[in-house]
Amino acid sequence: MKDGAILDYPASQGESPALAETAPPHSIEAEQAFMGALLWDNGLFDAVSDWLAPEHFYDPVHGRIYRIAAEMIGSGRLCDGVMLKARLEADGGLKEIGGTAYLAELVAESVDAASGEAYARLIYELSRRRALIELSADMAREARTGEGEDAAERIIETAESRLSALCGASEEGREAGAAEAFDLALAEIDNPSVRIPTRLHALEERMGGWRPGGVYIIAGRSSMGKTALGVEAAWRVAESGLATVFVSIEMPRQEVACRIGASLTGIQYRKILSGQVDMEDRRALRGARERIAAAPLTIMDVPGVTVAGLRARLRRWKRAQLAAGRKIGVAVVDYLQLIKPERDAGSIYADVTKISRALKPLARSLQIPLIVLAQLSRETEREKDKRPRLSHLRDSGAIEEDADAVLLLYRDAYYADREPEHDDTVKEQDRKNRAGSYEIEIDVAKNRQGAIGRVSLWCDVKTNQFREWR
Numbered sequence: 001m002k003d004g005a006i007l008d009y010p011a012s013q014g015e016s017p018a019l020a021e022t023a024p025p026h027s028i029e030a031e032q033a034f035m036g037a038l039l040w041d042n043g044l045f046d047a048v049s050d051w052l053a054p055e056h057f058y059d060p061v062h063g064r065i066y067r068i069a070a071e072m073i074g075s076g077r078l079c080d081g082v083m084l085k086a087r088l089e090a091d092g093g094l095k096e097i098g099g100t101a102y103l104a105e106l107v108a109e110s111v112d113a114a115s116g117e118a119y120a121r122l123i124y125e126l127s128r129r130r131a132l133i134e135l136s137a138d139m140a141r142e143a144r145t146g147e148g149e150d151a152a153e154r155i156i157e158t159a160e161s162r163l164s165a166l167c168g169a170s171e172e173g174r175e176a177g178a179a180e181a182f183d184l185a186l187a188e189i190d191n192p193s194v195r196i197p198t199r200l201h202a203l204e205e206r207m208g209g210w211r212p213g214g215v216y217i218i219a220g221r222s223s224m225g226k227t228a229l230g231v232e233a234a235w236r237v238a239e240s241g242l243a244t245v246f247v248s249i250e251m252p253r254q255e256v257a258c259r260i261g262a263s264l265t266g267i268q269y270r271k272i273l274s275g276q277v278d279m280e281d282r283r284a285l286r287g288a289r290e291r292i293a294a295a296p297l298t299i300m301d302v303p304g305v306t307v308a309g310l311r312a313r314l315r316r317w318k319r320a321q322l323a324a325g326r327k328i329g330v331a332v333v334d335y336l337q338l339i340k341p342e343r344d345a346g347s348i349y350a351d352v353t354k355i356s357r358a359l360k361p362l363a364r365s366l367q368i369p370l371i372v373l374a375q376l377s378r379e380t381e382r383e384k385d386k387r388p389r390l391s392h393l394r395d396s397g398a399i400e401e402d403a404d405a406v407l408l409l410y411r412d413a414y415y416a417d418r419e420p421e422h423d424d425t426v427k428e429q430d431r432k433n434r435a436g437s438y439e440i441e442i443d444v445a446k447n448r449q450g451a452i453g454r455v456s457l458w459c460d461v462k463t464n465q466f467r468e469w470r
């Protein structure tokens with residue numbers, strides 16, 4: 001470029017010195033030089049098209065030229081000064097961008113492609129700095145004028161999601177050669193610590209641990225023990241010293257904590273919650289308190305949270321854990337259908353589908369295993385065999401599509417307990433045996449990491465305790 005000189009700029013777009021001082025960071029020179037280089041050598045487009053967009057230009061004229069050039073080059077046509085002029089004349093846009101003279105000057109200003117790429121990077125960098133300025137100004141304005149008890153929380157959530165979009169833009173399109181990508185897979189084999197052990201043998205055999213970035217759906221009808229297993233899964237990881245979070249949309253955090261207390265002491269959690277405990281129980285609960293305090297487990301109760309809210313909270317939580325020097329374990333969310341849609345998608349099915357689709361990008365961007373509990377509809381109970389199937393999950397929205405694994409829960413005891421008594425004594429004894437069973441069946445119905453199939457665990461739902469089955 002000629003000594004950084006600004007070209008004869010269209011009058012309507014000219015900058016006064018005062019404006020240049022107060023204007024956000026930008027470089028008209030870099031934009032002109034880049035446009036010149038692009039018109040000179042269309043090959044430059046391939047080097048920048050993944051990350052440079054028309055809206056990154058400060059000057060709307062340049063953004064408009066870039067959009068049209070991108071269209072032409074993208075469809076395999078030549079885009080130089082002559083062709084661009086013809087195209088702009090055809091749709092009447094040439095005057096708007098400052099006429100033929102301005103185009104001619106852009107072409108005359110041509111630089112080589114390598115410098116053009118450097119200018120593109122500068123344009124992109126400056127656009128992100130402008131976005132940051134805009135974001136902080138919006139935050140300041142909303143912080144002054146925001147109303148309602150949760151105004152601060154809402155402002156933080158919006159800011160976090162705008163910030164992560166800005167980060168995401170630079171992370172997008174990471175490439176690796178096939179061999180390099182394969183190395184990543186091999187490193188995972190050599191370094192099993194990448195997977196978080198479930199610490200439940202039967203599950204570990206099937207799943208080989210929870211993988212960061214994976215989405216694991218634990219689904220079942222109401223009362224099948226989803227929350228129980230979710231709490232247990234979180235606790236087992238937290239007890240091994242890895243930072244873990246249980247996001248409860250359904251119940252207050254003390255109820256979740258009571259389930260852990262119940263599991264550690266063998267006291268029914270309903271008794272703890274209603275204060276039906278004797279002196280001995282109290283002593284046991286104090287002992288449990290110490291174990292709970294030693295584990296890096298966070299319980300969030302967030303009624304009515306949206307996916308954006310969840311993302312913001314989990315990001316903040318992860319940052320705080322890393323800052324405290326902790327390694328990250330898993331995040332459990334109880335439960336999917338209670339996540340509030342950002343906008344009404346038209347039906348519950350559409351809402352659930354939209355939310356489920358957002359979970360995988362969420363887990364991937366956070367790089368944590370996301371264990372999400374999901375409620376199955378009553379459809380499951382229509383048939384004689386009430387064991388849930390993947391198709392039941394489909395009825396509730398496309399929940400399983402992006403999931404790495406789907407675990408379907410079934411407790412025969414729950415149904416046996418509700419069956420009418422049999423007159424036949426043998427059948428009645430059988431029903432009683434089934435009703436008294438502690439078996440919880442976990443059907444691993446989808447599994448990207450291994451085999452599918454059914455496993456069983458011993459589970460006392462009253463005390464939220466789990467053990468290996470036999």
Ligand SMILES: Nc1ncnc2c1ncn2[C@@H]1O[C@H](COP(=O)(O)OP(=O)(O)OP(=O)(O)O)[C@@H](O)[C@H]1O
Nearest residue numbers: 220221222223224225226227228229268270461462
């Ligand atoms: N003291 C108790 N006596 C009898 N049943 C109990 C007792 N405590 C808990 N339960 C039962 O244990 C089960 C607990 O299941 P959990 O809450 O984990 O299920 P869930 O699948 O998350 O269901 P939901 O969606 O209804 O919360 C429920 O069926 C509950 O009624």
